[in-house]
Amino acid sequence: MNQIATYNERPLEMVVHESPTMGNDFIVANTEVVTLDHLRNECIVPVFTKDNEITISHSQFIDEVYNRVKTCIGNHQISDPSVRVSHVIKGRVPTAIGKSVKELLDSEKTRYYERCAFSIDVPEIFQIIGGNKVSLSIGGVRAYNQENLYSTKSMEKFKLFIGFKNWVCTNLCISTDGLLDSIKVSSLSELGEKTVDLISNFNADKQLEEMEQLTNYSLNERQFSLLVGKLRMLPFLDKSKFPEVMNCSLSESQASTIVKDYHVDEKFCRGENGDISLWSLYNLMTGANKSSYIDRNFQRNANCFELVKHLGKSLEMNTNSWYLH
DSSP: OHHHHTOOOOOOSSOOOOOTTGGGGGOOTTOEEEOHHHHHHHOOOOEETTTTEEOOOHHHHHHHHHHHHHHHSTTSOOOOOEEEEEEEEEEEOGGGTTSOGGGOOGGGEEEEEEEEEEEEEEEEEEEEETTEEEEEEEEEEEEGGGSOTTSSOOOEEEEEEEEEEETTTTEEEOOGGGEEEEEEESSHHHHHHHHHHHHHHOOHHHHHHHHHHGGGOEEOHHHHHHHHHHHHHGGGOOTTTOTTSOOOOOOHHHHHHHHHHHHHOTTTOOOTTSOEEHHHHHHHHHHHGGGSOHHHHHHHHHHHHHHHHHHHHHHHHTOOOTTTO
């Protein structure tokens, strides 16, 4: 907790206009925005079918993390959770078995969402990087498709992250140090303890410094072209012959999005000479990653940060990187 409590908060260097729903755009692929009340009051909770034991619901997960965030960082303003869901599982009550879909009343319909992601923003803990405000963000993912709900109750899987959100584009900035990609717990209290551990051990200053360093390095047009070409080659690379090559988990369609935005993005496109800073490239990558499904989004986001840091190290030390040569 000390690293966050002692974080160097600086006055805003620019005017930032934030809409109330802006934070909901941290993921966009195949998702919809819902409220926490909707999850609490209008969605059923799946069970482990062999023993009818209940799972931890999406709303319980979000409430638990939110309460732990307030405990750890309660001296700062904390936003309400921004929630996105996907893959709705529909059903109906037993009394509506014989009805057609058109005849169903809302009270006779049941639903829950297979996948849920949320973020909680702490806007007072921020820094300006490359002219963009980035503020602390904590969140998580629950994906029922990763559980064996047809069995008896077992340890349940969750993902948690702490990092930053770029308010120019609502892109999340997550490092591997701020990501717990596979948590298994048996209770809400265990999940809360994992949340506290993640927040307490997160070094905000370290990630901010690493992001700031990205503004110091740029790729020229040739280097960018090599990078994109290598991203497309990567899935077919014989890893036994190139074990040192860092993996990139972005898809080929996301690489195409990066190329398009390199030319047309309003905030992070190339300069007139074709150069692009690593900070802008990183935001093109995290922007393209918004098309990833909920259950893969955070891992890919952290991978983008590691790849761009690798490129920066290569430029700084003047060493060869497979992506640039």
